[in-house]
Amino acid sequence: MPQLTFSIHSRNAGADLFVQYEVVPHASRLLQRVVDHYAAIRASGGAEGLSAATRGGLFNRDPLLQTLEFGRVLTLTLEQGAKVVSVAGIQTKPYDRLPDAVRRLVEQLGALPTLQALAGAVRLVANEALPAMTAAKAAAADADATSGACTQQAATQSACRVPDRPARQTAPAAGPAAATPSSPSAHVSPYYPPICILLRAVAGCLVLPCIESAAVQKAGAGGAATAASRRQLMGCKVSGVLREMCAAVLAAPMAADLPADLTLVDEGPGDMLQAQLYLHTYLCNLALHQQRTASALATELLAVPEVARLRWSGLEQLAALGTEEAAGGASPAHAGWLLLNRRLLEHENKARFRGNLSMGLVFNYIVDAAIMPANDAWSSPGTAASPGLVPSRQRLAALAAPIARAMCAEAEALASQSPPNPHLGGLLRSLHRVSSVLHSVISGAPEFEKHAALPDALEAVGWVLCAISTPGGLASSGASPATMVVRQVYALFVEASRLPPTSLAACARRLLPTGLLGTLDFVIRQELAGSGEPEGSIITACTLVLDAMLVPIMRARLESCRAGVPLPLRHKAQRRASPAGGKGGGGPLWHPQDELGLVVTLAKLVRREAAFAVVRLAAGAEAPSGTEHLMNMCTWGPMLCRITTGGMSLPTSGLVALVADLPALLLPASGGAGATTADPQPLSPAAQPAERVRAAVLETITLCNRTLLQLLEVYCDSLAVYMGSREFARAMLGPTRQLERLLMMPASVTIPTMQSSAPAELLAAQPQRLLAALGRVLEGAAAAAAAASHGQPANSTVSPVWLTTPELATCVPQSIGMMAMEEQLVGAVAGWLRGGSELDVGMLVSAVASWNPGAAMVIARLQREAASGDHAVLAEAARACMQLALTEYQAWKPVREAAAAGGLGGAPLWPPRVLRLCGNPSCCNLDGGGVEADLKLQRCSGCRVLRYCGAVCQREHWRQGHKAECAAVASGRSVSMFAASASPAPAVASDIAGGWVCMAEV
Ligand SMILES: [Zn+2]
């Protein structure tokens, strides 16, 4: 826990003097007597008794005020003793090594009579002084209301203004009356400064001599530190001083309408702030103590109703700050605790804490004091934690989201200081704690509670991750903290993927401002930068989130675009990079890349895996790399496929589902059906981002499909090689589930990928090569099966490995049939089937025949029809052969048509124009900045369309064919852009506005 350096005014008063003159016992006795005396007077005769006593001598004016003044002096004396102990090093040195006098002083401060006297003084504040102050104020308000304007002078000279509402009203509804400095309710109470100082001094007496849990832990049972600490806790419990302090602080006035010049209120609010800070520091120590030493006494103290109430109201106060943040920033007249009043805190930080205090530290203390003792209390549904120690699951989840939001804003503020504020680490650890509590809340909850709490919990996690991935955050909290959080909240993501659509939509709206997908992208980059390989669990978590949330998030984003709502923040890394990220111009820009960047990253990882495989294949068949690379590809491919197509037979989920919805989502809000392409009016501001989103989504699907086709081809070749190896034969003898998976993968990915590709895109990806590769797999499988069954026909073997192979074989005629039905492809298909050099149809038919004779007959039939030379006949035959698969294929038609219609202004989807992507199809550049969207790109100076991540990629692509197409792309661009709109293409315009695209010539 970060140590707050308390400012010590007088270092000279040594422990020796305190002990020699028995200052602490004397002062305590006197304090007790003063308080008792006042009580006796009150008891003896009420108001009359008081006036008699006043005449009698001890009190010569207001007896309560005088008691408070006495109490202030005496508690300050005791606090001075506590400071001496603190300066002597009780928090830093081993207890046993402290001088005798210091240890004696610690004993005296923690002695029961001392604590009882302190408790009595605090009780006086809570039961007498605060109510008296409220009453006096109400009376004064009445007087003001009748007498009128003469209060203004008093108000400006006030040492403190007291709000006109009772303190326990936590609702931050500071009425307009309270906010007006000259309102009649603002006035001075003479009680207020002594009350505040007294409370601060008592809190100081508790926290400054407190023996830290670390010391106790080190000393072990029976040590002097342990014994002294026990005495302290026991005294605290028996005297009730902690309970009284919590009650008094809760009852004390909230942030008043502080004057502009805070030096006027140095005594009063400043002391109250310090009292709250001390108290929370003490509670934090106590929580740490409870956690480290499992002390039953500490647990008991933390669960005392008043203490628990203070801890929870701390969370509520923080949550209120987060809610204010969401509504556009905390108001200067924040109506919560003085401790959370930023202006006062900053003033006091300079005046009393030598710059050692920060809002981040305060958040840290409040959160830790509240949730640290309860960290594991929710982990199972039946847990019966001490009553009062923990709030309900739902309450906690509901508070967590705004709290995490407030903390995130604070973390960003701390990280932006230079050098980053040292309190950032503590704040991030607290955030970590929030996420781990959420984890146990969710994983331990019964089903119905789980789902109810999930939107809150997900939003909270979004903020936690957002905060932990602040640039300074990484430096201050060890390696990949965000990775740890992702692992921690994995269960949440699993739950999210099971939610019904309506709940998902609600979650998506909550997640929108947190930029969760961008943060996850960042987490993967961190892993890559660190270990070089993202951990499987992180990838799975990202896929889970994309699977469940990508479409709802994009939908929510489109809705907000359409409604013309100022676009919420982008990932903070980009916000910093963008000079336009300030307040002007209706909020920071949003780019489709912010959400789709994570998909691009995954696509690049798949590309990289495929590139590895190509290298391995080139290196020789028996590369001793085992099945690991195959398994990787086998996991990656379907993952990416799920994200784009949902991996389904119907386009009901994944990005393709969004494509189907786009026409409805893109309708102008005003219902301008008359706006046709003939009307060259620029798109409305709301429609512009929507049009860009549509293009970006289609480009993303194209990217994924191309990547998948590329992967499938090299995967099939690797698999065929593997099946011919001795290693495979050995693996056949063991459990074969993995082998089954390896064989099934191409069947599960090929069809959805082809079904969702526009014909032209598919043709460009050279699908005949994949068909040939599939043939090689089937052929290899037949050989392997034959070898395993000692020469028996392959399809008679019973090994479960081969049970799914016929399905894979079906995949081949299905793919051919699908393509033959497309007008743009039928010619190419006929060419392949007629036996061009590209595809060995005879080999394909025999490979398929060994697993599925029916499927082979279909290919043979299509081959015959192709020979006739009439494409219409071939297409008709294909339709006839497709049978059941035909309905499925038709269902995908809208997706293919949307893709065929092209991207922005009808421009081709490849190379991408809206989605920022290096033009080199084999680029695997994952460096970037924090996220994919940060990757710097430069335009090709020839066509000014393709963008590259660097000269290496540009040269590679130039050689691979851009040289030939550069001019064509350039002219294609100008035609399509002209058709789209007379104004500059939005893609380019806003990219420049966001400072993203470097226009350097390459
Ligand atoms: Zn590149």
Ligand SMILES: [Zn+2]
């Ligand atoms: Zn070019």
